[in-house]
Amino acid sequence: xxxxxxxxxxxxxxxxxxxxxxxxxxxxxxxxxxxxxxxxxxxxxxxxxxxxxxxxxxxxxxxxxxxxxxxxxxxxxxxxxxxxxxxxxxxxxxxxxxxxxxxxxxxxxxxxxxxxxxxxxxxxxxxxxxxxxxxxxxxxxxxxxxxxxxxxxxxxxxxxxxxxxxxxxxxxxxxxxxxxxxxxxxxxxxxxxxxxxxxxxxxxxxxxxxxxxxxxxxxxxxxxxxxxxxxxxxxxxxxxxxxxxxxxxxxxxxxxxxxxxxxxxxxxxxxxxxxxxxxxxxxxxxxxxxxxxxxxxxxxxxxxxxxxxxxxxxxxxxxxxxxxxxxxxxxxxxxxxxxxxxxxxxxxxxxxxxxxxxxxxxxxxxxxxxxxxxxxxxxxxxxxxxxxxxxxxxxxxxxxxxxxxxxxxxxxxxxxxxxxxxxxxxxxxxxxxxxxxxxxxxxxxxxxxxxxxxxxxxxxxxxxxxxxxxxxxxxxxxxxxxxxxxxxxx
Amino acid sequence: xxxxxxxxxxxxxxxxxxxxxxxxxxxxxxxxxxxxxxxxxxxxxxxxxxxxxxxxxxxxxxxxxxxxxxxxxxxxxxxxxxxxxxxxxxxxxxxxxxxxxxxxxxxxxxxxxxxxxxxxxxxxxxxxxxxxxxxxxxxxxxxxxxxxxxxxxxxxxxxxxxxxxxxxxxxxxxxxxxxxxxxxxxxxxxxxxxxxxxxxxxxxxxxxxxxxxxxxxxxxxxxxxxxxxxxxxxxxxxxxxxxxxxxxxxxxxxxxxxxxxxxxxxxxxxxxxxxxxxxxxxxxxxxxxxxxxxxxxxxxxxxxxxxxxxxxxxxxxxxxxxxxxxxxxxxxxxxxxxxxxxxxxxxxxxxxxxxxxxxxxxxxxxxxxxxxxxxxxxxxxxxxxxxxxxxxxxxxxxxxxxxxxxxxxxxxxxxxxxxxxxxxxxxxxxxxxxxxxxxxxxx
Numbered sequence: 055x056x057x058x059x060x061x062x063x064x065x066x067x068x069x070x071x072x073x074x075x076x077x078x079x080x081x082x083x084x085x086x087x088x089x090x091x092x093x094x095x096x097x098x099x100x101x102x103x104x105x106x107x108x109x110x111x112x113x114x115x116x117x118x119x120x121x122x123x124x125x126x127x128x129x130x131x132x133x134x135x136x137x138x139x140x141x142x143x144x145x146x147x148x149x150x151x152x153x154x155x156x157x158x159x160x161x162x163x164x165x166x167x168x169x170x171x172x173x174x175x176x177x178x179x180x181x182x183x184x185x186x187x188x189x190x191x192x193x194x195x196x197x198x199x200x201x202x203x204x205x206x207x208x209x210x211x212x213x214x215x216x217x218x219x220x221x222x223x224x225x226x227x228x229x230x231x232x233x234x235x236x237x238x239x240x241x242x243x244x245x246x247x248x249x250x251x252x253x254x255x256x257x258x259x260x261x262x263x264x265x266x267x268x269x270x271x272x273x274x275x276x277x278x279x280x281x282x283x284x285x286x287x288x289x290x291x292x293x294x295x296x297x298x299x300x301x302x303x304x305x306x307x308x309x310x311x312x313x314x315x316x317x318x319x320x321x322x323x324x325x326x327x328x329x330x331x332x333x334x335x336x337x338x339x340x341x342x343x344x345x346x347x348x349x350x351x352x353x354x355x356x357x358x359x360x361x362x363x364x365x366x367x368x369x370x371x372x373x374x375x376x377x378x379x380x381x382x383x384x385x386x387x388x389x390x391x392x393x394x395x396x397x398x399x400x401x402x403x404x405x406x407x408x409x410x411x412x413x414x415x416x417x418x419x420x421x422x423x424x425x426x427x428x429x430x431x432x433x434x435x436x437x438x439x440x441x442x443x444x445x446x447x448x449x450x451x452x453x454x455x456x457x458x459x460x461x462x463x464x465x466x467x468x469x470x471x472x473x474x475x476x477x478x479x480x481x482x483x484x485x486x487x488x489x490x491x492x493x494x495x496x497x498x499x500x501x502x503x504x505x506x507x508x509x510x511x512x513x514x515x516x517x518x519x520x521x522x523x524x525x526x527x528x529x530x531x532x533x534x535x536x537x538x539x540x541x542x543x544x
Numbered sequence: 545x546x547x548x549x550x551x552x553x554x555x556x557x558x559x560x561x562x563x564x565x566x567x568x569x570x571x572x573x574x575x576x577x578x579x580x581x582x583x584x585x586x587x588x589x590x591x592x593x594x595x596x597x598x599x600x601x602x603x604x605x606x607x608x609x610x611x612x613x614x615x616x617x618x619x620x621x622x623x624x625x626x627x628x629x630x631x632x633x634x635x636x637x638x639x640x641x642x643x644x645x646x647x648x649x650x651x652x653x654x655x656x657x658x659x660x661x662x663x664x665x666x667x668x669x670x671x672x673x674x675x676x677x678x679x680x681x682x683x684x685x686x687x688x689x690x691x692x693x694x695x696x697x698x699x700x701x702x703x704x705x706x707x708x709x710x711x712x713x714x715x716x717x718x719x720x721x722x723x724x725x726x727x728x729x730x731x732x733x734x735x736x737x738x739x740x741x742x743x744x745x746x747x748x749x750x751x752x753x754x755x756x757x758x759x760x761x762x763x764x765x766x767x768x769x770x771x772x773x774x775x776x777x778x779x780x781x782x783x784x785x786x787x788x789x790x791x792x793x794x795x796x797x798x799x800x801x802x803x804x805x806x807x808x809x810x811x812x813x814x815x816x817x818x819x820x821x822x823x824x825x826x827x828x829x830x831x832x833x834x835x836x837x838x839x840x841x842x843x844x845x846x847x848x849x850x851x852x853x854x855x856x857x858x859x860x861x862x863x864x865x866x867x868x869x870x871x872x873x874x875x876x877x878x879x880x881x882x883x884x885x886x887x888x889x890x891x892x893x894x895x896x897x898x899x900x901x902x903x904x905x906x907x908x909x910x911x912x913x914x915x916x917x918x919x920x921x922x923x924x925x926x927x928x929x930x931x932x933x934x935x936x937x938x939x940x941x942x943x944x945x946x947x948x949x950x951x952x953x954x955x956x957x958x959x960x961x962x963x964x965x966x967x968x969x970x971x972x973x974x975x976x977x978x979x980x981x982x983x984x985x986x987x
Contacts, residue, residue: 473948
């Protein structure tokens with residue numbers, strides 16, 4: 055039974071349960087709602103919740119767990135000899151999954167008989183021919199062992215799904231019966247319903263925790279996997295980054311230092327652009343500008359923050375890069391080889407960060423109490439002297455926090471550096487040279503790669519871990535500073 | 545005796561009128577003006593960048609919406625058709641007839657430029673095939689004049705957009721200098737014109753060697769299905785989480801843990817969410833790669849903190865008197881929230897959700913990791929369910945794929961794609977602003 059139908063049936067049962075439960079409760083009260091403990095709708099909702107929540111929960115868990123169980127048991131049946139020399143069990147298993155899906159589609163489309171698709175003695179040449187005729191993807195790796203495994207896989211998959219449909223429907227009906235049995239005028243339906251809603255709210259709030267756990271676990275497991283294949287010391291202290299693309303033979307050098315250097319260099323250039331412009335804009339907007347100027351200029355600047363990063367990436371690659379090249383390239387000063395460079399990416403990233411710095415600093419400057427300004431004016435200071443000697447020192451911790459947040463943004467930024475900074479990992483001081491960053495390499499090592507067993511792919515998780523720890527550290531530090539500062543004036 | 549005179553250094557007594565500005569005051573005023581100037585300068589620099597960005601997007605992107613077409617009136621008689629169909633090289637026969645007629649048309653117009661089959665092929669590609677396809681399908685059109693709009697090659701397109709120049713054209717095998725004379729002559733005669741490029745809006749990624757046929761339509765559909773997933777998941781979950789945290793959560797360790805997690809997730813780089821999606825949804829759960837469903841799930845996790853933060857702010861802005869009044873007439877806590885507070889906070893919640901969606905719509909990096917790169921966007925999905933599970937791309941990822949290609953003709957498409965993306969973002973933001981204007985309440 056397709057999933058969509060199953061869900062619709064459960065929802066149908068829930069609607070029926072709502073009507074029945076409400077009616078039953080009303081009947082037990084003699085048709086007078088005033089005799090009920092709760093409003094009639096609550097009795098209906100009680101039944102509907104008991105139908106939907108347990109059955110859907112079981113369905114979700116089943117959908118996640120079933121493939122894992124089947125994978126485990128099918129991969130155990132694949133004989134050792136069936137795994138080709140330069141391949142892995144994981145690759146064979148994805149072959150098995152694809153073949154099973156092909157069989158399923160071919161049977162559904164009528165291109166293959168059910169008997170042949172399940173026949174354990176079927177000739178694999180015949181099956182693969184029929185699969186090809188049915189327009190299903192078949193690769194050259196389809197062997198007898200893979201076909202057998204795929205047939206097992208498909209059988210278990212269909213079987214599992216049937217059982218799941220049964221279990222879900224039984225649960226839904228059981229929920230219906232339970233809910234209806236309770237629908238009596240003395241039953242405290244509202245309290246029960248509110249309790250379950252509260253539980254759902256808590257579950258929704260916990261998703262934030264689950265996400266963090268998911269991130270940490272997926273990073274840690276794959277990073278450990280990576281360090282089993284590649285020594286950790288070479289990763290952290292290696293000064294060369296040159297992954298070999300063939301993947302086998304272990305000739306890759308995966309040192310993170312050049313990537314970190316590129317990341318920091320580009321972020322520093324970005325901050326050199328963004329901090330003065332952002333800070334001075336914030337000072338002008340909060341201290342000097344008339345309300346009218348402020349109401350126009352502030353949203354205009356904030357447009358820069360709403361533009362997707364891919365736009366900045368393209369801007370770096372196609373506008374800023376060629377522009378810088380015409381000035382610093384071989385027709386000009388001769389410092390620059392190509393349009394993609396630290397300077398290009400840094401400059402554009404700086405533009406992106408201007409509104410980030412300016413609105414955060416604006417909030418912080420506005421939080422400085424007016425009495426401090428008045429005190430300074432009363433002593434005869436000019437406005438700029440007040441700002442420089444009173445407001446900025448008072449706002450300094452907050453501004454530092456804002457800059458740290460901007461730095462964490464810069465370190466985690468991906469599309470601008472992927473398009474604007476180049477692909478070569480270098481340890482160089484020349485800002486007009488192409489360099490690459492941690493984020494850019496995560497993209498290039500993982501894009502379009504379904505095989506997670508080589509160190510060249512797994513290194514991306516170690517890079518992700520580095521990035522996560524770095525940005526998390528900066529954020530925690532920034533929030534700590536900002537929070538500490540706030541306490542002084544509130 | 546005052547402290548000042550104890551120091552010995554006595555200030556020189558001020559002479560003259562107080563209305564005369566002395567040197568020190570002048571200096572201080574100048575410093576004041578300069579400081580103010582820095583501020584104005586900084587804002588102007590910021591606005592300047594915005595203008596440059598806008599100008600370069602519009603000027604580089606607009607050409608993607610037009611294409612160069614050759615508009616020719618062409619008549620084919622029944623005899624010519626039969627004859628052409630009986631030859632061995634059928635399409636070649638068609639193109640011979642076409643060239644002969646084009647020559648006649650040009651003579652009538654009084655244009656005198658020599659051209660041969662080669663230059664027609666460089667300008668228009670294989671014309672014969674297009675003509676044959678048309679006439680075999682519509683035999684009733686034989687003998688009547690039919691106006692054809694034949695798309696010109698991407699090089700000719702580039703010549704009109706300024707991407708290809710006469711100077712830059714050094715004996716390319718795709719286009720020769722003499723061809724440009726022909727192009728100019730035809731343009732003067734009104735045969736070559738610019739037409740709106742519908743293919744760009746409705747088409748799919750055409751592959752590396754066909755920039756002319758590339759369109760963003762399929763990836764718009766991919767983005768749409770992703771946004772649907774985000775809306776369906778992020779709005780209810782975000783609102784539920786915010787209601788719990790804002791209205792029900794007791795002050796304890798668990799609540800603190802959730803709060804810390806939310807504020808940290810809001811600052812995690814988007815690419816880390818891509819890694820999460822790859823590891824959990826594809827590596828662990830074996831959901832289909834490149835599917836908008838997976839993209840939507842990843843973007844949901846990414847936008848949840850944004851939506852939660854803005855929802856909490858709008859719940860907080862509902863004054864406590866509303867809650868007290870509801871509780872006072874006997875509503876339960878749950879009823880006061882769902883019947884009174886939530887409806888009042890709804891405009892703010894919707895505004896925040898739309899802004900979160902706009903942010904998700906422009907996100908690229910996580911999509912690249914789960915395989916939603918541009919070149920998978922080849923066909924429109926079959927049906928509604930297929931829209932979620934079939935491999936597709938999304939607008940920003942499609943733009944990235946075009947930008948990363950070596951052929952410069954794709955850059956124009958990338959800029960054009962950005963215009964489409966920004967139009968969608970602008971629409972969403974305008975809706976958000978209108979909602980806020982219409983329903984905003986000051987308590």
